Amino acid sequence: MKIVKVYKFRLCPTKEQVATLKQHGGNSRFIWNKLLAKANEVKKQTGKFVFSQTLFQKQIVQLKAESQLPRH
Numbered sequence: 001m002k003i004v005k006v007y008k009f010r011l012c013p014t015k016e017q018v019a020t021l022k023q024h025g026g027n028s029r030f031i032w033n034k035l036l037a038k039a040n041e042v043k044k045q046t047g048k049f050v051f052s053q054t055l056f057q058k059q060i061v062q063l064k065a066e067s068q069l070p071r072h
Helices: 015-046 053-067
Strands: none
Touching: 015 053
């Protein structure tokens, strides 16, 4: 017999933490949309949709350099 345990957590962030979490979510969405746009651009040019973690990591570094995003 297999027993599965489940843990449930409730987060109660402060106002400052909520603001930080929203900022991180917005940053993630911004980066994802930029990477997706670049991947779609490559697809239009080559006919292939390239979705590679290594490629995306390199593009994130380029995006940081282009937009002067703070480095963490």
